[in-house]
Each structure stands twice: as C-alpha cells, then as structure tokens.
Amino acid sequence: MKSRPVNKRPGIRRRVQLYLVAFVAFVILLLWLCQIVWLDDIYRWDKTRHIQSASHSVAQNLASPRLDRLMEHYASRNDMCIILLDDQGETICSSSDSRSCLIHRMSTQNLNDWCELAPEDGSVLLELFNVQISENINLHSYNGYVPPIESGEHQSLLCASRVTLPSGEPAFLLLNTIITPLDTTVSTLRLQLMVISVVVLTGAALMARFIAHRVTLPIIETNEAARALAHGQYDPPERGSSYREMAELNATLSHAAHELAKVDHLQHELIANISHDLRTPLTMIGGYAEVMRDIPGEANPENMQIIIDETNRLTSLVSELLDFSRLQTGHTAMEIAPFCLTDSVRSIVQRVAKLTENDGYVVRFDPTEAVHVTADEKRISQVVYNLIGNALTYTGKDRTVTLTQERKNGSVRISVIDSGKGIAPDELPLIWNRYYRTHESHKRAVIGSGLGLSIVQSILEKHGAKYGVDSTVGQGSTFWFELAVTDGAP
Numbered sequence: 001m002k003s004r005p006v007n008k009r010p011g012i013r014r015r016v017q018l019y020l021v022a023f024v025a026f027v028i029l030l031l032w033l034c035q036i037v038w039l040d041d042i043y044r045w046d047k048t049r050h051i052q053s054a055s056h057s058v059a060q061n062l063a064s065p066r067l068d069r070l071m072e073h074y075a076s077r078n079d080m081c082i083i084l085l086d087d088q089g090e091t092i093c094s095s096s097d098s099r100s101c102l103i104h105r106m107s108t109q110n111l112n113d114w115c116e117l118a119p120e121d122g123s124v125l126l127e128l129f130n131v132q133i134s135e136n137i138n139l140h141s142y143n144g145y146v147p148p149i150e151s152g153e154h155q156s157l158l159c160a161s162r163v164t165l166p167s168g169e170p171a172f173l174l175l176n177t178i179i180t181p182l183d184t185t186v187s188t189l190r191l192q193l194m195v196i197s198v199v200v201l202t203g204a205a206l207m208a209r210f211i212a213h214r215v216t217l218p219i220i221e222t223n224e225a226a227r228a229l230a231h232g233q234y235d236p237p238e239r240g241s242s243y244r245e246m247a248e249l250n251a252t253l254s255h256a257a258h259e260l261a262k263v264d265h266l267q268h269e270l271i272a273n274i275s276h277d278l279r280t281p282l283t284m285i286g287g288y289a290e291v292m293r294d295i296p297g298e299a300n301p302e303n304m305q306i307i308i309d310e311t312n313r314l315t316s317l318v319s320e321l322l323d324f325s326r327l328q329t330g331h332t333a334m335e336i337a338p339f340c341l342t343d344s345v346r347s348i349v350q351r352v353a354k355l356t357e358n359d360g361y362v363v364r365f366d367p368t369e370a371v372h373v374t375a376d377e378k379r380i381s382q383v384v385y386n387l388i389g390n391a392l393t394y395t396g397k398d399r400t401v402t403l404t405q406e407r408k409n410g411s412v413r414i415s416v417i418d419s420g421k422g423i424a425p426d427e428l429p430l431i432w433n434r435y436y437r438t439h440e441s442h443k444r445a446v447i448g449s450g451l452g453l454s455i456v457q458s459i460l461e462k463h464g465a466k467y468g469v470d471s472t473v474g475q476g477s478t479f480w481f482e483l484a485v486t487d488g489a490p
C-alpha cells in the first residue's frame with residue numbers, strides 16, 4: 001500500500017479542528033432529529049404508552065374504595081378522561097370531564113358500540129381519529145393581544161378494554177386523550193435550534209482552533225528542535241512544556257542531543273588520535289627505510305627491527321578498530337561453550353609476562369582452583385588481554401600487574417590490579433565510552449585508540465556479565481568482571 005508523502009498529510013492542528021467540529025455537528029444533527037424530525041412520533045408513542053399504562057393501573061384497582069381518586073389522578077396528570085361502564089352502558093365511575101374529552105360527549109349508543117369493539121382476550125383497543133375543534137370567539141371584538149384560537153383538526157386517542165368488577169360482573173374501561181398538534185412547538189424549537197446551532201458551531205470552531213493551537217504548539221516546537229538536531233545543531237533550547245508527555249519528549253530529545261554531541265566530539269577526537277597515532281609509526285618506517293636505502297651501513301638488524309615493531313603497532317591499531325566495528329554491528333556470532341577460565345587466563349598471563357619481562361614488567365596470577373564458565377573463550381580472552389594491556393600501560397614504578405580469581409555465590413570474579421596513578425572519580429564513568437582517552441600521557445609508547453575498554457564493555461554486556469572498576473588516585477586501579485560458574489564442566 002502506498003502511503004502519502006509526509007508533507008501532504010493533514011497536520012495535528014487541522015485534524016483536531018476537524019474532529020471537534022465534526023463532533024459538535026453530529027450532536028446538533030442528533031438534536032435536530034430528536035427535537036424536530038422525530039418529535040411528533042416520539043410524542044405519540046409516549047401518549048400511547050401513558051394511556052395503556054393508565055388503563056392497566058385502573059383495571060388492577062377496581063376493588064379499591066378510592067378508585068375515583070386514582071382515576072382523577074391519572075386524568076389530571078396525563079391530560080386524559082377515564083370512564084368505567086357496566087355491561088348495561090351505565091357509568092360506574094368517571095374522571096371529571098375535560099374540554100377536549102370525547103367519551104364524555106358520546107351518546108350511550110356510541111359508548112356501547114366502543115365497548116362492543118373492546119377485545120375479549122384482555123388486551124386493549126387503541127383507536128386514533130381526527131376531531132374538529134373550534135372555538136366560537138371573534139378575536140376582533142377584543143382589545144389588545146389575544147392569543148390565536150387553537151382550532152382545526154386535532155387527533156384523539158381512544159383506548160377501550162374489558163375488565164371484571166370485584167362482584168364478577170363484566171365491565172368496560174374507556175380512556176381518551178387528545179393528541180395536540182406540535183406544529184407551533186416544532187417551529188419554536190426549530191428557531192431555537194437554529195440559533196443554538198450557529199452559536200455552538202462557531203464556538204466549537206473557535207475552541208477547536210484554540211485547543212489545536214495549544215496542543216500542537218509544543219509539538220511543532222519540538223519538531224523544529226528535532227529537525228535542527230538532524231542538521232547537526234546539538235544544543236536545542238530548553239523547553240518546559242505544560243504537558244507531561246511533551247516535557248518527557250523534550251527531555252529525551254535534549255538527552256539524545258547531548259549524547260549525539262558527545263559522540264560527535266569523541267569521533268572527531270578519534271580521527272585526530274588515529275591520524276596522530278598512524279603518522280608516528282609511518283614517519284618512523286619511512287625515515288628508517290630512507291636511511292637504510294641511502295646509507296649502506298645502516299641496513300642493520302636493529303633498524304629493521306624498528307620497522308617491524310612500528311608495523312606491528314600499526315597492525316594492532318587497525319585490528320582493534322576492526323574488532324570494535326564488528327562488535328558494534330553485531331556481525332560476529334558468539335561461540336558460547338564451556339571452558340576453563342583459570343587455564344585461559346593463566347596462558348594469557350604467561351604469554352604477556354614473557355613478552356614484557358625484558359622491560360622489567362611482572363604479571364602475576366596465582367589461582368587456587370580451576371573454575372569453568374560457559375562463554376565465548378576467544379572474546380573473554382580479548383577482554384583479559386585488553387585489561388592486562390591497559391594495566392601494563394598505566395601501572396606504577398613497581399611495574400607489576402596482579403590478576404586474582406575469586407569465587408563467590410555461583411560466579412567467578414577476575415580482577416586485574418595495577419599500582420598506577422589511578423583514575424579520577426569524575427573520569428571513571430567516561431572511560432568506557434567509545435574513543436575516550438584521558439589526557440594523562442602514556443608511560444609506554446603504546447598506541448591507544450580509546451577503544452580498548454569499549455570493546456571490553458561490548459563483550460561483557462553480550463555475555464550479560466557484571467563488570468566494573470575500583471580506582472584510587474595515586475594508588476592504582478582494579479578492573480574486574482564476573483561470569484557464572486559452570487559446575488561439573490569437563
């Protein structure tokens with residue numbers, strides 16, 4: 001399915017206006033239907049319901065000594081007339097006569113005819129017929145305003161039913177009510193509704209505009225800030241929205257902007273670092289190669305070793321960058337399997353110790369037991385290498401790095417301890433960041449890309465391992481990580 005281009009879609013402001021006005025129009029339409037179109041039908045239905053209910057109620061109370069009061073009550077309340085006749089057509093009880101009553105004006109013959117028509121199964125007969133009502137008043141013979149005469153054709157509703165008197169004799173109950181034409185009422189209501197419709201629709205349109213403006217303004221502002229962010233403007237103005245959701249969104253946006261600014265800054269730093277770190281060995285290689293070419297006696301093994309060392313430094317820097325990028329993109333699958341962590345760490349320590357002992361470095365690891373874990377051995381070895389590498393770089397005058405292994409509560413903790421300058425507390429949370437390097441100058445001429453700890457972090461997080469650093473300035477640092485112990489592993 002094709003979606004419409006973003007800029008052709010209606011905005012929130014227009015939608016809010018549209019929905020609000022549509023809702024108000026719907027309510028007005030409903031009012032028109034009920035108050036104008038269906039008013040007459042609703043009124044007739046209501047009248048029919050009332051006359052039926054009155055008929056039932058009177059029929060149920062025929063034995064009551066106060067039947068006349070009940071009939072009077074219904075008559076006055078519902079504007080109707082009620083007559084109870086015996087089977088001879090004689091009136092037993094009757095409500096008082098009203099001006100428009102038909103049954104009080106009928107001849108005995110007529111009444112008997114209606115009684116005969118009443119159904120024998122106990123239900124009621126309902127009959128609607130037209131009546132001519134006219135008042136014999138000459139309006140012109142009076143001074144001032146005289147209301148118009150309500151004359152013309154009205155409808156009258158007659159209800160007849162058979163009942164049984166307490167004595168067991170049959171009787172007839174006749175009820176009658178006038179159905180007043182609603183033309184005048186409808187025209188009044190129509191006028192009223194017209195005024196209400198105009199006022200309410202205009203009000204709704206204005207209110208919709210106001211609400212839409214209030215609701216969408218912060219969204220529009222935030223959208224502009226996000227757009228600016230996309231164009232590299234990382235300091236969106238602080239906005240305090242009165243809506244919780246918008247305030248949260250603004251806070252998230254500010255946080256994202258802050259993080260992006262940080263990444264941007266660190267990336268620039270990385271490029272500067274890498275270009276600097278690449279230039280140094282390249283200059284050395286170039287310089288020594290030139291000397292060896294131009295001065296025959298200089299092509300000795302020492303100079304060649306320098307070129308080899310510098311090439312190795314370049315290789316390690318490039319592989320660190322590659323490792324990091326692979327870990328970040330998740331292109332390398334983890335090979336999780338049980339292995340002996342103690343043996344793995346011990347062999348790394350032995351190799352590193354051999355490489356560095358000529359420079360006077362000491363790397364210690366004296367585990368008391370062999371502990372197995374289930375993890376990616378290659379990646380965990382990389383973690384240990386990186387931590388030992390950093391410890392050797394930053395360790396103090398004693399040139400000693402100590403590794404410990406502690407087992408507790410089903411997990412094993414490997415710590416890499418150095419006696420260097422330590423890390424300032426405000427820098428501690430930053431060292432795990434990509435490309436971060438403190439401004440402290442390195443003791444050894446080791447290339448640091450600022451990626452080592454990021455790689456450590458990525459690997460350990462992929463394993464769901466706990467990790468951290470405890471450091472005291474002037475005394476040294478302890479980098480550690482914990483893995484779950486695999487019991488019974490071979």
Ligand code: ADP
Nearest residue numbers: 390391394431437438448449450451452453477
């Ligand atoms: P680098 O390649 O620069 O060492 P890392 O990500 O390994 O990058 O480390 C980031 C920063 O953390 C380093 O620049 C250094 O300042 C600090 N750091 C790491 N390990 C230690 C340590 N053992 N002692 C002191 N500082 C350390």
